[in-house]
Every structure is written in C-alpha cells, then in structure tokens.
Amino acid sequence: MRRYSVLALLRESLTGHRGWERAWEDATPKSEYDVVIIGGGGHGLATAYYLAGQHGITNIAVLEKGWIGGGNTGRNTTIVRSNYLWDESARLYDHAVKLWEGLTDDLNYNVMFSQRGVLNLAHTLGDVREGQRRVNALQLNGVDSEWLDTAAVKRFCPPLDVGAHARYPVLGGTLQRRAGTARHDAVAWGYARAASARGVDIIQNCEVTGLVRDGARVTAIDTSRGRIRAGKVGMAVAGHSSVLADMAGFRLPVESHTLQALVSEPIKPVLDCVVMSNAVHVYVSQSDKGELVIGAGIDEYLSYAQRGSFPVIEHQMGALLALFPSFSRLRMLRSWGGTVDISPDASPIIGRTPIDNLYINCGWGTGGFKATPGSGHVFAHTIARGEPHPLAAPFALDRFTSGRLIDEHGAAAVAH
Ligand code: FAD
Ligand code: PYC
Numbered sequence: 001m002r003r004y005s006v007l008a009l010l011r012e013s014l015t016g017h018r019g020w021e022r023a024w025e026d027a028t029p030k031s032e033y034d035v036v037i038i039g040g041g042g043h044g045l046a047t048a049y050y051l052a053g054q055h056g057i058t059n060i061a062v063l064e065k066g067w068i069g070g071g072n073t074g075r076n077t078t079i080v081r082s083n084y085l086w087d088e089s090a091r092l093y094d095h096a097v098k099l100w101e102g103l104t105d106d107l108n109y110n111v112m113f114s115q116r117g118v119l120n121l122a123h124t125l126g127d128v129r130e131g132q133r134r135v136n137a138l139q140l141n142g143v144d145s146e147w148l149d150t151a152a153v154k155r156f157c158p159p160l161d162v163g164a165h166a167r168y169p170v171l172g173g174t175l176q177r178r179a180g181t182a183r184h185d186a187v188a189w190g191y192a193r194a195a196s197a198r199g200v201d202i203i204q205n206c207e208v209t210g211l212v213r214d215g216a217r218v219t220a221i222d223t224s225r226g227r228i229r230a231g232k233v234g235m236a237v238a239g240h241s242s243v244l245a246d247m248a249g250f251r252l253p254v255e256s257h258t259l260q261a262l263v264s265e266p267i268k269p270v271l272d273c274v275v276m277s278n279a280v281h282v283y284v285s286q287s288d289k290g291e292l293v294i295g296a297g298i299d300e301y302l303s304y305a306q307r308g309s310f311p312v313i314e315h316q317m318g319a320l321l322a323l324f325p326s327f328s329r330l331r332m333l334r335s336w337g338g339t340v341d342i343s344p345d346a347s348p349i350i351g352r353t354p355i356d357n358l359y360i361n362c363g364w365g366t367g368g369f370k371a372t373p374g375s376g377h378v379f380a381h382t383i384a385r386g387e388p389h390p391l392a393a394p395f396a397l398d399r400f401t402s403g404r405l406i407d408e409h410g411a412a413a414v415a416h
Pocket of ligand 2: 295
C-alpha cells in the first residue's frame with residue numbers, strides 16, 4: 001500500500017487531483033476462489049483481511065450486491081463498547097475493543113476511533129440494580145466499567161438534565177471510559193483497501209442469487225455476474241441472512257427488523273461522550289462534523305426498505321428533549337434505516353452451518369458495528385481451520401437446540 005507524503009498532497013492539489021491511486025482494485029470475478037465471502041460490510045471485509053493476513057489464504061473474493069459499506073456498516077450510529085453481561089460476550093466484545101485500539105495503525109487508515117466514554121443511564125431502581133450488577137460482572141471479567149451516582153453523571157455529562165424536576169430522574173449510570181465511537185464508513189474503506197493490498201478481490205454490484213450444492217457441500221455460487229466456484233463460503237449479510245440461508249437450504253432463528261437513526265444540523269462541540277438510555281429509548285453522541293447522531297429502538301413496521309417510520313422519530317425526540325432540554329432548538333437534517341438481524345438471545349451466531357463448507361456470521365442485530373474487527377478476526381480463524389475460534393465457540397448455531405443461550409437483551413441498549 002502506498003503512503004502519500006505532504007509533497008504529494010501539495011502536488012495533487014495544484015494539478016487537479018488526477019494522480020491518486022484507487023484505494024482498492026475494482027476486481028472482475030474469477031471463475032473460482034478458495035474462499036468466497038458474501039457481504040461487503042465491515043464483518044465480511046474484516047474476515048477477508050484477516051484470512052489473507054493471518055491464515056495465508058489469498059485466493060479470496062468478497063461479493064457485495066451494492067457498494068461496500070452500503071448496508072448497516074455505513075448506516076449505524078458508530079458506538080463501540082464492550083459492556084456485555086455474560087462472560088462469553090464480554091470476552092468477544094472486549095477482544096474487538098482491543099483490536100479497535102490498534103486498528104488505525106494496523107490498517108494504515110484512520111478509522112477515527114475515539115474513546116470518549118459511553119454512559120448508560122439508570123432512571124429506576126430496577127435500572128440501578130441491573131447497572132450495578134453489570135459493573136460487577138464486567139470488572140470480574142477485566143473489562144473497565146464504573147458506577148456513577150447522579151452527581152458524578154452530571155460532572156461527566158454537563159448538558160444532561162439530572163434535576164429533581166426532570167421527567168426521567170437520573171439515579172446514576174454505568175460508564176465505560178474505553179468505549180466510544182469510530183467513523184463507520186472509514187472502517188469499510190480501510191478494511192477494503194488493506195484486504196485488496198493482500199490480494200483479495202473486492203467485487204461490488206455482484207448479488208448472490210443462489211447457492212449450488214452437491215449433497216452436503218456448496219460447490220458454486222450463482223451471482224448477477226455469473227457462476228463462481230468456491231472451496232469454502234462465509235456469509236456475513238446481516239439483515240439478509242435468512243434469505244441467504246434459504247438459498248442454501250436451511251433455516252436460521254433470526255428476524256429482520258428496521259433500525260433507524262437521524263442526525264441534527266451541525267453545531268459547535270457540546271457533547272463529548274455517548275449517552276444511552278434503555279428505559280426511555282434514545283441515545284445520542286456528537287459526530288466530528290458537529291451533527292448530533294440520535295437513535296432509538298427498532299421499528300415495529302417490518303420491511304427491507306432501509307427506512308424507518310415517523311412514530312419512532314416522534315418518540316425519540318420527546319425522550320431526547322426530556323434528557324437534554326437545551327437541544328430543543330435544533331433542526332433535524334436527515335434520517336435513514338438499516339435492516340438488522342436479531343437472534344432470540346440478542347447474541348450473534350458465528351460458525352458452522354448444516355452445510356459442510358458454508359460458515360455463518362450473523363445475528364449481530366442492533367449492535368454489531370462495535371464487534372467488526374473481533375468478528376472478522378474470529379470468523380477468519382473459524383473458516384480457515386474449519387473449527388471455531390475459542391472466543392466464537394459459545395456462539396455456534398447449535399445453541400438454539402442445546403439451550404445454551406447467551407441472553408444479552410439487556411446489553412443491546414436498543415429496545416427490541
Ligand atoms: P452489513 O454492513 O449490513 O453488510 C452486509 C452486506 O451484505 C450488505 O452490504 C449487503 O448489501 C450485502 N448483501 C446482502 N445480501 C446480499 C447478496 N444476496 N449478495 C451479495 N451481498 C449481499 N452497532 C453498534 O455496534 N453500534 C451502533 O451504534 C449501531 N448503531 C446502529 C444504528 C442503525 C440505524 C443500524 C441500522 C444498525 C446499528 N448497529 C450498531 C448495528 C450494526 O450496524 C450492524 O450490526 C453491523 O454493521 C453489521 O455489519 P455487517 O458487516 O454484518 O453487515
Ligand atoms: O449497540 O451500542 C449499540 C448501539 C447503539 C445504537 C444501536 N446500537
């Protein structure tokens with residue numbers, strides 16, 4: 001990968017920006033690959049990057065039906081944290097946070113990871129008990145987490161209304177200081193560029209339309225750009241996982257839902273942390289551009305349309321203004337939605353499928369952006385070795401028949 005100097009930047013700015021290299025090759029599909037990854041979101045791209053860099057497999061294609069990062073990777077609200085309750089999840093998500101901490105250097109691409117702290121508010125006695133239990137569980141797992149009382153919450157986040165008159169009293173909150181945000185599309189671009197430099201074919205506008213099976217194996221993939229033979233196949237298609245599983249001939253226990261978000265007009269810096277409230281269904285942070293990035297729970301209206309409905313916006317604005325009355329004069333700029341894949345225990349599914357050489361990575365639901373590097377890392381290991389990475393093993397599909405569920409509905413921080 002080429003590194004550009006300040007001189008090159010100057011030269012390009014004076015000569016019309018005609019000399020920049022493409023960030024990644026726009027590959028034409030070959031007839032056969034050792035590994036095909038379906039889905040050019042962060043998880044698929046990261047998987048390809050680690051397969052090529054750590055497992056010596058370089059004849060890899062990533063097939064994306066639209067443009068890379070055009071799914072949930074480029075539509076999320078960029079929150080990264082690892083404050084999950086159960087041991088299995090705390091280990092998996094904290095593995096990701098550790099990778100985030102070195103990701104900009106690793107990819108030689110600025111993913112703008114900002115560890116500004118994520119505060120989860122408690123408004124009821126039940127929230128307080130749940131939050132304090134979570135802090136204890138996280139500390140036992142070596143994950144940083146603190147309980148803040150009301151006064152400490154106010155010191156950490158001054159614009160928040162914690163007064164006695166507040167509609168939603170703030171009784172405290174949990175804080176993870178290592179948590180924060182990252183620039184979501186830079187994550188897709190950074191992984192794509194780095195994977196391409198390792199020889200991976202990134203193929204956009206290539207929709208998978210069918211999987212060709214010979215008994216218990218997938219032999220080829222039908223796409224809008226022709227048939228491609230594959231030694232192994234990894235699926236990382238988020239909200240379309242059940243559609244792809246259906247093509248392969250098995251069923252997944254996931255539901256697809258719309259999750260929407262919106263941004264305000266840009267303003268000067270007013271909020272230097274992330275604030276989330278499960279109980280009132282709103283969360284907010286401020287982007288580097290100055291926009292407030294605001295989200296809520298999932299939409300009740302089912303669709304693949306990647307847009308949400310108005311009642312959710314109305315509710316989340318009411319909740320936001322109750323917590324931050326000073327935001328009341330802000331105008332909202334635009335809203336969008338993504339299709340997320342929710343599993344029964346709100347935990348991901350990573351590993352083997354009933355088809356021998358087909359591997360699945362899905363069920364991240366409303367919270368998979370934070371896991372992107374960790375997910376790609378353990379999924380690459382799982383595909384390369386044909387057996388789960390130890391951190392991925394508890395998240396196998398068979399937990400829905402064995403009953404070893406990992407219930408993380410409380411950690412999702414987004415109602416569903
Ligand atoms: P995606 O980025 O969706 O990639 C899957 C890709 O597969 C897509 O690009 C799609 O086009 C492609 N695809 C589908 N079908 C086919 C096919 N037949 N052929 C070829 N390609 C196909 N998570 C957090 O951790 N923090 C947050 O703050 C957060 N906020 C969110 C806010 C919103 C509004 C939304 C919608 C989600 C949010 N999430 C958040 C969840 C997070 O975005 C996802 O869990 C994560 O991005 C999933 O990444 P992925 O790579 O698996 O999926
Ligand atoms: O998982 O932190 C999260 C999240 C925030 C908004 C949507 N998901």
